Amino acid sequence: MIRVTDLHKSFGGQEVLKGVNMEFVSGKITTIIGTSGCGKTVLLKHLNALLLPDKGAVFVDSVDITQLGQKELYEIRGRFGVLFQGAALLDSMTIFDNVAFPLREKTKMSETEIQKRVDERLEQVGLEGMGYKFPAELSGGMKKRAGLARALVTNPEIVLFDEPTTGLDPILATSIHQLIARTQQAFGFTGVVVSHTIPQVFDISDYVAILANGVIEEAKTAKEFLASTNPIVQQFIRGETEGPIHVL
Amino acid sequence: MLSLLRQIGGFTLRHLSEMGRMFLFLLSAFALAFRPPAKFRLIVHHLKTIGVDSLSVVILSGFFTGMVMGFQGYYSLRKFSAESWLGSAAALGLLRELGPVLSAFMVTGRTGSAMAAELGTMRATEQIDALYSMAIDPVKYLVSPRIIASLIAMPLLTAIFDVVGIYGAYLIGVGLLGVSSGSYFAGMENAVVFQDVYSGFLKSVSFGLIITWVCCYKGFHAPPRATGVSQATTESVVLSFVMVLVWDYFLTSIML
Numbered sequence: 001m002i003r004v005t006d007l008h009k010s011f012g013g014q015e016v017l018k019g020v021n022m023e024f025v026s027g028k029i030t031t032i033i034g035t036s037g038c039g040k041t042v043l044l045k046h047l048n049a050l051l052l053p054d055k056g057a058v059f060v061d062s063v064d065i066t067q068l069g070q071k072e073l074y075e076i077r078g079r080f081g082v083l084f085q086g087a088a089l090l091d092s093m094t095i096f097d098n099v100a101f102p103l104r105e106k107t108k109m110s111e112t113e114i115q116k117r118v119d120e121r122l123e124q125v126g127l128e129g130m131g132y133k134f135p136a137e138l139s140g141g142m143k144k145r146a147g148l149a150r151a152l153v154t155n156p157e158i159v160l161f162d163e164p165t166t167g168l169d170p171i172l173a174t175s176i177h178q179l180i181a182r183t184q185q186a187f188g189f190t191g192v193v194v195s196h197t198i199p200q201v202f203d204i205s206d207y208v209a210i211l212a213n214g215v216i217e218e219a220k221t222a223k224e225f226l227a228s229t230n231p232i233v234q235q236f237i238r239g240e241t242e243g244p245i246h247v248l
Numbered sequence: 249m250l251s252l253l254r255q256i257g258g259f260t261l262r263h264l265s266e267m268g269r270m271f272l273f274l275l276s277a278f279a280l281a282f283r284p285p286a287k288f289r290l291i292v293h294h295l296k297t298i299g300v301d302s303l304s305v306v307i308l309s310g311f312f313t314g315m316v317m318g319f320q321g322y323y324s325l326r327k328f329s330a331e332s333w334l335g336s337a338a339a340l341g342l343l344r345e346l347g348p349v350l351s352a353f354m355v356t357g358r359t360g361s362a363m364a365a366e367l368g369t370m371r372a373t374e375q376i377d378a379l380y381s382m383a384i385d386p387v388k389y390l391v392s393p394r395i396i397a398s399l400i401a402m403p404l405l406t407a408i409f410d411v412v413g414i415y416g417a418y419l420i421g422v423g424l425l426g427v428s429s430g431s432y433f434a435g436m437e438n439a440v441v442f443q444d445v446y447s448g449f450l451k452s453v454s455f456g457l458i459i460t461w462v463c464c465y466k467g468f469h470a471p472p473r474a475t476g477v478s479q480a481t482t483e484s485v486v487l488s489f490v491m492v493l494v495w496d497y498f499l500t501s502i503m504l
Contacts, residue, residue, distance in 0.1 A: 050377055077383040088378035090370075102382045105389075160381075 001026050002047055002158065002190065007056035009042055016042050018214030019056070024207075029184055029191035031201050031222075033236065034211035035245060040194040041085070043211060044160050047192060048080045049073055060158075078106060081156035081189070085163045087147030089135040095122070096131030099150045106154070121149040124186075125179060141172040145179065152183055159184075161193040165200075173197055177204050198237060202226060210236060212245055273387070273468070274461050280385060281392035290393035291400075298394070298460075299401030302358045303408070309354050310409035313346055314338065314416020321417065322425050331425075335432035336439030338417035339410075343440065343448045347410040349496055352455035355398075355405060356488045360463035363394060364484035367467025368477035376468070391464045395457065402456025403449050410448065447503045454499065455492050462488045 007020040016039040024030045024047075034040050045051040046058050049065045057064045065076050089098045099118045103109050109117070122128050125145040135143055144164060151159055161180060165173035177197075181204040184191050195201045202208060202222045209219035210233055218230045225233065235243030321337045367390060370376050379386040414436070421427040463484040470480035 045377075048381055050380055074383040074385070077381060080381060082378065082381040084374045084378060086373055088374040090375055090378070091373075102384070105384050106382070 001059075001061060002192070003059040004043070004046065005057050005059070007043070007046060007058070008054045009039070009046070009051065010054055015214060017046075017053070017056075020211070020214070020216055022209060022216050022219060024190060024192055026190050027188050028206035029180070029193060029204055030207040030209065031193040031195055031205040032209050032211055033196055033198060033201070035236070036196070038211050039214060040211055041162055044162055044192060044194050047158075047160060048077050048082065078154070079157045081151035081154060081159040083144070083147045083151045083159070083161045083164055085166060087135070087143040089143060089146055089150070091135050093134075094131060095127065095133050095135065095138070095146045098135070098146060099131070099153050102150065102154050117153060118149075121153050122146075124152075124183065125149045141168050141176070144168070144176055148176075148179060148183070152187065152189075155187060156189055158190045158192070161191065161195075163194055163196075165195065165197045170200075174200060177201065180204055199226070212236075269469075270461070270465050273391075273465050277387050277391040277395050277461075277464070280388035281396055283388065287389070287393045290389070291396050294394045294397035295401055297362075298355065298359045298397050298456075299405060302355050302401075302405060305354050305358050306351055306405045306409050307412050309350055310347070310412035311416040313350055313409075314342065314413030314418075315420045317341060317346070317413065318417035318420025318425070322421055322427065331421075331427050332431035333435050333439075334417065334421040334427050335414075335434070335436035338421070339414055339436040339440050340444060342410045342413040342417075343444045345448075345496075345500070347406045347413060348448050348451035348455055349492065351402065351406040351409045351452065352459060352492045353489065354409075355402065355456070356459050356463070356485055356492070360459045360488050361481050361485050363460065363463040364467035364470070364481045365477055367464060368470030368480040371468065371470050372472045372474065372477060374472075386468075391460075391468065394464055395460045398456035398460040399453055402459075403452045406448060406452035443503075447499070450503070451496060451499055454495060458491050458495060459488045462491060 002024040004020055004022050007017050008015065009017040020043060032040050032043060042051060046053055049058065049068070052066055056066075058066055060076055060079070063076070065073065068076065089095070090101065093101065096118055099121055100114050103114045103117060118131065119128070122131055125148050127142065127145055127149065130138070130142070135146070138146065148164070164180065165176050168176065177200055180191065180193065184204075193201065193205065202225070205222045207219065208222050208225040210217050212232050217232045218225065218228055220228060226237070228234070232244050235245050317338045318334065321334045322331060325331050325333055325337065367376075370390070376386045376390075379389060418432055422429045422432050466480040466484035466487070470476040
């Protein structure tokens with residue numbers, strides 16, 4: 001279980017998060033939606049302490065990770081997998097080496113075991129036989145899939161997805177969504193997805209929350225969320241320019 | 249008046265805190281370099297990028313610097329009828345000063361700027377965040393091996409620069425201007441002492457550290473955007489040049 005309480009974060013005098021309170025249920029996928037620049041990625045980066053809050057706490061299984069020393073923090077981060085918006089593959093390495101990287105650096109697995117695990121993950125994301133390529137030789141969708149393979153290779157308990165389908169065509173976006181749902185069912189991880197690909201993202205989400213005006217305005221199960229009468233939720237789902245969310 | 253003082257104060261505080269951050273970055277990179285597991289494979293890789301890849305430019309610049317020294321040295325020494333001292337003048341100039349400084353400049357331009365650009369791009373494309381999120385310390389993985397590699401590569405490059413430079417001056421002095429080959433090397437043997445070689449070695453090691461430190465710091469902390477990378481690259485090269493020259497002054501004044 002991940003819980004954030006009263007999370008505040010400012011950048012250069014601009015307060016992005018103004019007291020976020022939220023719980024992420026173990027073994028389920030929670031999606032955070034919101035307008036571009038509303039602070040979704042900032043919130044996501046607090047969950048594994050890539051960013052530290054100005055005020056507030058982030059609890060992972062009742063441990064406040066904002067108070068941990070570097071060693072303990074690295075131990076906690078080892079429980080996470082992250083799929084970054086641009087995949088963030090190390091461009092000096094092949095896809096195979098990228099996926100094998102956390103295993104080589106953080107485990108004592110033999111090279112044979114690593115080879116087997118990496119091949120397995122690459123196959124799961126539909127990249128079998130592509131391990132020899134470099135990130136620059138892959139399309140956007142393939143990079144995302146390689147990023148997903150790397151995020152899952154250590155069998156993490158929690159996986160963070162930062163806009164996994166941004167910039168992809170609708171078919172590829174759906175295939176990535178299905179991949180996330182399928183891998184979540186296979187591995188049972190706790191998933192946190194930041195996205196604004198609606199309504200497709202609702203299909204894979206157990207819970208949905210909307211971040212607006214620096215706070216979580218509504219957090220419900222996906223079905224309840226769709227039926228919500230909250231004007232902020234309705235404006236966002238319908239993509240209306242008029243309403244409580246001011247876009248311009 | 250108050251506003252001017254405030255601006256000066258703000259400027260000073262900003263730069264002092266930046267210097268503090270830079271120093272802590274260096275300490276952390278050093279501390280992590282000696283924490284297991286050692287990254288031998290990465291050290292060897294960076295020895296190639298810093299050392300082997302800079303070799304051609306160091307040899308070329310060393311050769312032409314030596315030839316210029318041959319001409320200039322001959323011109324100056326002839327005024328005192330001391331052309332036979334050309335070998336010692338060239339060797340002392342190269343070993344104590346020009347070798348370490350010009351090699352440092354070449355490595356900064358060839359490798360330091362690339363380091364800053366590479367790390368800056370890694371920052372902009374979230375690759376450094378990805379390392380953090382995989383529980384891998386990016387300073388240990390990206391910076392410490394580069395620092396160790398530069399501490400090994402810089403003295404070797406400087407030594408090559410010195411030797412090539414001495415032969416460049418020989419080519420001009422002896423081959424073109426008629427200085428006796430025997431007096432060229434004999435003068436060098438008499439004038440050059442261990443302290444001269446040691447001083448050049450110390451300079452080259454410290455310059456290697458300065459270059460890698462500055463370039464890695466600037467790249468690592470580059471603003472995460474395209475212009476951030478170019479800004480980090482420019483700043484790293486300029487700051488490395490300035491710091492090499494300032495540190496050179498202090499070392500020379502201590503070791504002379």
